[in-house]
Amino acid sequence: MSALLEVEDLRVRYATRRGSLMAVDGVSFSLHAGRTLGLVGESGCGKSSLGKAIMRIVDPHSGAIRLDGVDIGRLSGRHLRPHRRRFQMVFQDPAASLDPRQRIRRALEEPLAVHGRGDRSERRDRVREVMAQVGLHPEMADRLPHEFSGGQRQRIAIARALMLEPSLIVCDEPVSALDVSLQAQILNLLADLQASRGIAYLFISHDLSVVQHLADRIAVMYLGQIVEIADRAALWRSPAHPYTQALIAAVPRMAPERRGLDRTRLLPGDLPAPQDPPPGCRFAGRCPFATRLCREQAPRLAEIAPGHAVACHLHTAPDAAPGGAAAPSLPHFLQKDTVQ
Amino acid sequence: MSLSTPTHGGMPGGILQRLMRTPGLRRLRGSRALLVGLLLLAAVVAVALSAGLLYPGDPRDMAGPAGTWPGIDARFPLGTDMLGRDMAAAMAHSAGTSLTVGIAAATLALLVGIAAGVLAGYFGGAVDDVLMRISELFQTMPSLLFTIILVVILGPTTASISFAIGITAWPQIARLVRAEAVRVRRLDYVDAAVTLGMGHGRIVLLHVLPNSLAPVVVAASILVAQAILSDASLSFLGLGDPNGMSWGSMVGAGRPMLRTAWYMTALPGGAIFLTVMGFMLIGNGLNDLLNPRTPVR
Amino acid sequence: MSLLEVEDLTVRFGDAVVVDRLSFSVEAGETLAIVGESGCGKSMTALALTRLVAPPGRIGGRVRLDGLDLTGLPEARMRAVRGDRIGIVFQDPMSALNPVLTVGEQVAEAVRAHSPLGARAARARAAELLDLVHIPDAHRRLDDHPHRFSGGMRQRVAIAIAIAANPALLIADEPTTALDVTIQAQILCLLDELRRDLGMGLILITHDLGVVAETADRVLVMYAGRKVEEQDTPGLFAAPLHPYTRRLMGAKPRLTLGEPPPRQRLQEIPGLVPLPGAIPPGCAFAPRCADADAGCAAVPPLQRHGRAAVACHKVDLAARAPRQIPRWTDRSQWRAAE
Known part of the structure; x- marks a missing residue:
């Protein structure tokens, strides 16, 4: 099966006051139609820049973004426009992603108008249809965004992304700005839409529990690079990269018996400055298992099992992991919790 | 957490919505300045509009004995100047000139400033650099001197004076609008428009421009006040329109008599003060x- | 007597009741979590405890710290209580620090505001405090400005400022919401450590039940300005009493280690959190509650049983099988509670 979205060696560069920085540094992955790829990592890891580059909101520095075989990374302006209806985006902050002066009807008709779809009455019908799909009363179409709650605004933003019937939606932290009770509504809505319309999601989030809930395949990013990528079952069953393990260990869980666990599960330190990434493995400075090799030579993303790739010397260097890569007999961030 | 209640129904534009959502206390305090300002402005406008009716003749004609103090002769409630012209008639006719110049200059400055500011803020990069360097050029020159030079070159007519004042005032508007446009440009709804495949022109006109104008509303009234002051300065220096009367030229003309007949400068000076004050109060009230302080959460 | 005793705390803005007759207590060395969604009044509670509610807000009820009635205190003495007896940490570490002053100056200033130390001694104390919150190389970093610190480090500095005068009570209002998970874990661990070592009472205000589970001794759940449930942490997670608490737990996907669970629809809570001023009469949760019936038209009284409390017509706390609510200190009870 050929993939819907193929990203190959993508790089995104920003010029900042403190020098240029590679926000996305050689990222490759693919996403099949109707599936969800979860992209997790902490702020500054480049996950949002990656999403914006795929949406062509920022221009990639190098690499390819192929949607159904067409490299949309190289198209621009007029040539890109007809492809835009195939991939749409839902933003994090529903308060900022809708123009405060634009009535909902206008906001939803806009994509149709830009792409010259339908006449006036057809557009009206389509607005009613999509509003109903996302669970909004079509009578609300003549209101302004501030008259809606945060959850409703996110429904509107999803409706806008649906107007052109895309095959891919990039969701950039779509529930992070919402209260828990509203998160559930939006996550269920996204799952329903995928089931009924076969839309693929690139789901960007810092919230591991949400990604576990929704994603078929998960990529973990650290400082502009993917450090681990695996299918749902493999990643949660045997997370291989120490960073992935630390990330999972740090998530507060609704389990009071975890209280007062010792500090060893804490990942020390902060993200290094992205303008000046350390040589070797970028995680080495915070990794409790780092060796000299890790500090000197950057590990490459390599498969340790079918469909499960990790960029870590502990797994790939010949003498590092006794017992082979597949057996996670490595020092393990999660050891204390795995008994649970 | 904001305790403001959302408005419903069709208010056009965000400004009115925000007016409606302002908590009562601040609205009252804000509108006291606004109210006084609007009353002052209304008075000046009323005088300017009725000048032709009240004093149909040419205000430059001699009407009575020269140098009559106000309150002495019932025919001349504000007295007469050293040439025997009716001060009241001159004051009334001057109001129109001052307002026309002020508003025309401000309009020009707004048009140029908003266009330059939105383009610079939205596109950034080279466009931004060029437009902002030009605006700096205007800002670093002493603006009164530059205005004088322009008026000398173009000749002293109401139109050229308005043009000269307006063209020196646009950079402040441009900077204001640019800052807003830079902010709006980073908001997600602009990115969303990009992902829909909208062109730059449509994004600027539909999303960036309308959402960048809020601070201009305040600046515009202050701009009118500044323009009226500039016009007064020009007239005082004798560079005003020789065919019209203005408060500035009256002040200039009355200056030699300051010791013996100070009312000849004080009256038009007071009129300038009140008009400028009116616009300033409107600006501050708006x-x-x-921009009410956001309530503490 | 408890360290902090709050009785019928009420905050109103005109007709809008933001906090409605809230009563609770905090012991020294104990962590109380106040949980709720945005608009439930939890942040306003924190402000009301320190009398920082901005006008036109009005505070009612009684707040007693170590027997001292804060509600009747003149403003000048209240100012001394803030910082000296009660430390506060806010959500946003970016705006909590003054960007033009060095970190050392800001911590030293907090030290000198409540003690007669000289400049040099205050600086030494500042270094000590930064060390206490685990800022590496504390002495060398005193002269750095806040922009040289990461978000997590800034929050550590903010905590150092809050504990500068050895307060008896520390109020942390969403202290980790703006931070990444790995940094969040560090900060939560730090707060827990400081509470233990300094014997402070800690009020942790949060929307995240996971954070509650891992840091709190006791939990107070707020909805629409009212307390709907209060329990010891293990009890709350083992058997939530109020329908709102149960729904809240079901709405959040749980991270599971090992084999990922089969996908299920999340439990939605229909409708919206009511806004202050538009709180439905009777039980405020009734319009969103699956169990609600005609009886819910009256405001439910707060039922108490031991250390548990719930405000719901549908739950009869006394009639439930008398349950041993395990105490924190008894770790053998932890598994049993599940």
């Missing part, structure tokens, strides 16, 4: 209304 500012209070549009």
